[in-house]
Amino acid sequence: MDSDDDFNSSPVSDEDFMGDQDSDVGLEDDSDFDMDQDDVGFETHDKDIFPTKQHYEVDFKVYDPRQIQASQDNQIAEVSQILGQPPEATAILLRHYRWNKERLIDQYMDKREEILESAGLGETAASNPPKVVKVKGFVCDICCEDGPNLDTFAMKCGHRFCVDCYRQYLYTKIKDEGEAAQIRCPGDGCNRIVDSKSLDLLVADDLRERYHVLLTRTYVDDKENLRWCPAPNCVYAVECGVKDKELMRVVPTVHCECSHFFCFGCSLNDHQPAPCALVKKWLKKCADDSETANWISANTKECPKCYSTIEKNGGCNHMTCRKCRHEFCWMCMGVWSEHGTSWYNCNRFEEKSGYDARDAQAKSRQSLERYLHYYNRYANHEQSAKLDKDIYLKTEKKMQQLQNTTGMSWIEVQYLDTASQALQHCRQTLKWTYAFAYYLARNNLTEIFEDNQKDLEMAVENLSEMFEKPIDQLQGLKVDMMDKTAYCNKRRIILLNDTADNLKQGNWEFNVSFP
Amino acid sequence: MFASKRLAKELQKLHDKLPPGITLVKADDLQEWIMDIRVVDNNPIYVGEVYRLKFTFSQSYPIEAPEVVFVRDETHPIPWHPHIYSNGIICLDLLDRQGWSPVHNVESVCVSLQSMLTSNTKKERPEGDDNFVRNNRLRPRDINFIFHDNQV
Numbered sequence: 046m047d048s049d050d051d052f053n054s055s056p057v058s059d060e061d062f063m064g065d066q067d068s069d070v071g072l073e074d075d076s077d078f079d080m081d082q083d084d085v086g087f088e089t090h091d092k093d094i095f096p097t098k099q100h101y102e103v104d105f106k107v108y109d110p111r112q113i114q115a116s117q118d119n120q121i122a123e124v125s126q127i128l129g130q131p132p133e134a135t136a137i138l139l140r141h142y143r144w145n146k147e148r149l150i151d152q153y154m155d156k157r158e159e160i161l162e163s164a165g166l167g168e169t170a171a172s173n174p175p176k177v178v179k180v181k182g183f184v185c186d187i188c189c190e191d192g193p194n195l196d197t198f199a200m201k202c203g204h205r206f207c208v209d210c211y212r213q214y215l216y217t218k219i220k221d222e223g224e225a226a227q228i229r230c231p232g233d234g235c236n237r238i239v240d241s242k243s244l245d246l247l248v249a250d251d252l253r254e255r256y257h258v259l260l261t262r263t264y265v266d267d268k269e270n271l272r273w274c275p276a277p278n279c280v281y282a283v284e285c286g287v288k289d290k291e292l293m294r295v296v297p298t299v300h301c302e303c304s305h306f307f308c309f310g311c312s313l314n315d316h317q318p319a320p321c322a323l324v325k326k327w328l329k330k331c332a333d334d335s336e337t338a339n340w341i342s343a344n345t346k347e348c349p350k351c352y353s354t355i356e357k358n359g360g361c362n363h364m365t366c367r368k369c370r371h372e373f374c375w376m377c378m379g380v381w382s383e384h385g386t387s388w389y390n391c392n393r394f395e396e397k398s399g400y401d402a403r404d405a406q407a408k409s410r411q412s413l414e415r416y417l418h419y420y421n422r423y424a425n426h427e428q429s430a431k432l433d434k435d436i437y438l439k440t441e442k443k444m445q446q447l448q449n450t451t452g453m454s455w456i457e458v459q460y461l462d463t464a465s466q467a468l469q470h471c472r473q474t475l476k477w478t479y480a481f482a483y484y485l486a487r488n489n490l491t492e493i494f495e496d497n498q499k500d501l502e503m504a505v506e507n508l509s510e511m512f513e514k515p516i517d518q519l520q521g522l523k524v525d526m527m528d529k530t531a532y533c534n535k536r537r538i539i540l541l542n543d544t545a546d547n548l549k550q551g552n553w554e555f556n557v558s559f560p
Numbered sequence: 561m562f563a564s565k566r567l568a569k570e571l572q573k574l575h576d577k578l579p580p581g582i583t584l585v586k587a588d589d590l591q592e593w594i595m596d597i598r599v600v601d602n603n604p605i606y607v608g609e610v611y612r613l614k615f616t617f618s619q620s621y622p623i624e625a626p627e628v629v630f631v632r633d634e635t636h637p638i639p640w641h642p643h644i645y646s647n648g649i650i651c652l653d654l655l656d657r658q659g660w661s662p663v664h665n666v667e668s669v670c671v672s673l674q675s676m677l678t679s680n681t682k683k684e685r686p687e688g689d690d691n692f693v694r695n696n697r698l699r700p701r702d703i704n705f706i707f708h709d710n711q712v
């Protein structure tokens with residue numbers, strides 16, 4: 046194994062990863078990975094003290110490709126010794142058993158021959174190395190070529206083909222079909238798996254490399270506690286101890302080295318506080334109702350006072366009509382000044398009671414209205430997050446120009462970046478609070494949840510609004526902006542801790558059942 | 561082209577001799593062939609009908625499976641079968657990446673389809689046929705079929 050110095054910069058040391066793979070790493074208390082300082086922005090710690098984990102956070106570790114390869118090789122070597130099989134055969138057996146080494150070792154002791162046969166290794170795998178030979182009178186069943194100079198190859202099963210065909214077959218499997226661990230002999234109905242020694246003999250270097258990359262991928266795919274980071278082109282894998290059956294009690298958001306936040310349960314982007322099953326249901330509903338949804342999330346609205354068309358161009362909900370200067374809320378179209386005290390009206394759908402509920406049509410209309418209420422807010426935060434980002438990038442650019450002309454140092458605008466990131470995080474959370482709320486049945490806890498949602502929403506809008514200030518004013522607002530950023534992060538933590546705690550204890554009641 | 565010698569050999573054999581119920585209709589080039597099949601026993605679901613198959617070969621045939629579909633015209637209906645969609649797409653593991661072996665050929669595919677019909681007793685379409693036929697835009701080889709039972 047390599048031990049380069051730069052290796053130390055990776056999130057965990059080799060030794061950590063080499064430890065017992067089967068222990069529940071998710072339950073370790075002494076995890077030593079760095080917590081994102083942004084998330085605990087309102088608390089300060091001494092350098093020596095690790096930040097305490099928030100209730101909504103789960104333990105996880107990030108691994109780079111070299112660590113994954115090394116761990117794989119280690120397990121192969123270990124099991125190889127126990128079984129007395131060469132590493133190539135052991136690798137096939139382990140992959141055949143989806144890397145469950147206990148089960149493999151157990152069953153191997155009981156019924157060795159049967160297992161070797163089922164993994165495509167019949168007879169003893171520790172034998173002559175594979176080789177290319179010329180066979181008299183041979184006709185290849187794939188290309189119909191014959192001739193005494195034709196190079197041919199066959200594995201133990203005896204299904205012999207010309208080397209060109211064999212190579213072409215492997216090439217197609219690896220390059221086009223992305224297969225590695227389960228490539229079978231080209232013979233009809235033959236279950237023998239092409240071992241890596243045979244493969245190395247037949248294919249060229251570039252393909253061999255791809256083959257080993259694919260093999261490594263199956264290692265992570267097969268392990269329940271490992272998962273690839275889904276970010277495009279990311280090569281890291283994340284280990285987390287949260288099991289599938291726990292996903293109604295915990296939302297395991299993990300943070301890759303590449304900076305991507307994603308859910309270990311379902312690989313989607315971070316969707317706290319909503320559990321995976323609920324997210325799946327919500328996304329399906331949104332896709333099914335996309336026509337209504339598209340209509341409602343249109344980016345233009347009319348000013349409620351003068352009816353001129355207004356386009357939303359920033360993330361903030363506070364709208365001022367260019368024409369009549371009327372100030373209103375984009376979400377509810379209500380007068381903005383009333384929002385100072387009654388944000389309530391803007392985040393909670395008022396369940397209409399009474400006479401029209403009996404009418405079936407009214408009922409279905411109300412259920413659509415209810416959905417649209419939550420969908421609208423969900424979509425709004427999604428859209429606003431994009432707009433926030435746009436406006437931040439524009440601001441950053443202008444600030445750079447300003448730096449060049451005034452000589453302001455780089456560090457002085459860092460707070461803008463921090464603020465922008467906080468906004469993205471908070472909007473992501475807010476977005477999912479609306480999907481969560483849609484499925485939430487009212488009980489004595491929902492009011493606290495809605496208060497938390499409202500407080501976070503208000504904090505976010507206040508911060509978002511600051512980005513719309515003229516550039517020359519932004520310099521003077523640094524302290525204010527940093528305060529507002531810290532406040533946003535704090536509100537987010539409060540909301541997520543509350544929802545996570547209640548989820549863990551099974552206190553939430555949902556108005557639909559989840560499998 | 562990788563497949564040319566192999567396809568030429570296959571064609572020669574198809575012209576020579578074919579199992580009963582299987583006929584070569586058209587093989588003008590090495591990209592697309594038309595075959596007709598009928599069942600040779602008295603299965604009432606298929607009696608008196610002839611079905612038309614279109615084979616499309618890729619550059620890497622026979623390493624890659626050919627694309628095989630039933631085609632409909634005035635004289636050739638799509639056979640009833642729980643694994644054959646009404647648009648002619650066939651759900652058969654032999655034609656799938658996992659089930660295909662380069663040792664198979666046009667004749668063996670025809671024979672397999674013929675026996676798949678012969679042994680069938682259900683005058684049915686696959687579950688979700690309507691929906692599939694309406695919405696599917698994928699080529700047969702890119703569809704992920706789940707092979708519920710290999711008995712049918």
Ligand SMILES: [Zn+2]
Pocket residue numbers: 185186187188189190206207208209210211
């Ligand atoms: Zn050959």
Ligand SMILES: [Zn+2]
Pocket residue numbers: 202203204230231232235236237
């Ligand atoms: Zn074989």
Ligand SMILES: [Zn+2]
Pocket residue numbers: 274275276279280281301302303304305
């Ligand atoms: Zn990543």
Ligand SMILES: [Zn+2]
Pocket residue numbers: 308309310311312313316320321324
């Ligand atoms: Zn999830």
Ligand SMILES: [Zn+2]
Pocket residue numbers: 348349350351352353366367368369370371
């Ligand atoms: Zn106006």
Ligand SMILES: [Zn+2]
Pocket residue numbers: 374375376377378379384390391
């Ligand atoms: Zn409002």
